Amino acid sequence: MQIEVQESVPGVTKIVLSGRIDITGAMAIDGSMTTIARTCRALIIDLSGVEFMASMGLRSLVKCGKAIRGKQGRVVLLSPVHVVAEVIHASGIDDLIPVCLSEAAALEAVTPP
Amino acid sequence: MHIVSVLRLPASLEGLAAVYPWLDHAAAACVAADRLPGMQVVLEEAVANIVLHGFPDRAPGAVEIQLCADDDAVLLVIEDDGMVFDPTAAPLRPVAANLAEAVPGGRGLTLIRRFCPSVIYARQDGRNLLTLRFPRDRPDRTA
Structure with missing residues (x-):
């Protein structure tokens, strides 16, 4: 499980996750995700490199999303692969955090009008 | 039905x-590639429940998982000696x-029921027995 943090454009943070977000994977990223959520208000979580996600991964995403929404920030999920998209949809997380299929759409979604 | x-x-x-690596390897011969990820999610959630909640007051016991198959279905049968837990009744x-009202965790059972059409629980001889049944695609019967 790997986590990389980038500044997508000024003011917008991007977390690039890759690997498997099972329990162990979720434990590995949870602390960093919490720290990042505390320090930014516009966040793109790039899931394109995540090959598997279970409920503990969803927990990390929701926790992070809540922290950002709590300060009127914006967060989106970017380009999950098919099986991860199915898990996100089955659990209803896509009703809570928007899923974008391109970087341009993600940037637009996290940028205030 | 034979044990794979x-x-x-x-x-x-x-x-x-x-x-995960066990199922990836064991299921290669009997599960269609597009069905395997869903099975992986269900098995991960079911075993995670046992690991995280099955032994609150004593040393962790053992879990046994059987992968079985016949022409109609693939089965995962999970047996453990932890405390009574019926995921079909929970x-x-x-x-x-919205996000403000959302609770972070607790979506494992939702994923099990979404990705496995048949979940059967029994308590037998002081053990939990969970049978997860995944029907095979039979396009010849639906034509």
């Missing part, structure tokens, strides 16, 4: 880590209206 493979592991996070967490 059996995995025995301790009910710990280290044990849980063995589940309530599902309601879907939150």
Whole structure:
């Protein structure tokens, strides 16, 4: 499980996750995700490199999303692969955090009008 | 129905880590590639429940997982000696209206029921027995 943090454009943070977000994977990223959520208000979580996600991964995403929404920030999920998209949809997380299929759409979604 | 493979592991996070590679390997011969990810999610959630909640007041016991197959279905049968837990009777967490109201965790059972059409629980000889049945695609019968 790997986590990389980038500044997508000024003011917008991007977390690039890759690997498997099972329990162990979720434990590995949870602390960093919490720290990042505390320090930014516009966040793109790039899931394109995540090959598997279970409920503990969803927990990390929701926790992070809540922290950002709590300060009127914006967060989106970017380009999950098919099986991860199915898990996100089955659990209803896509009703809570928007899923974008391109970087341009993600940037637009996290940028205030 | 014949047994394809059996995995025995301790009910710990280290044990849980063995589940994904085992199923990946064991199911290769009997599960369609597009069905395997859903099975992986269901098995991960079911075993995670045992590991995280099955042994609150004593040392973790053991979990045994059987992969079985016949022409109609593939079965995962999970047996453990932890406390009584019937995932088919446990309530599902309601879907939150928005992020502010959402609770972070607790979506494992939702994923099990979404990805496995038949979940059967029994308590037998002091052990939990969970049978997860995945029907095979039979396009010849639906034509």
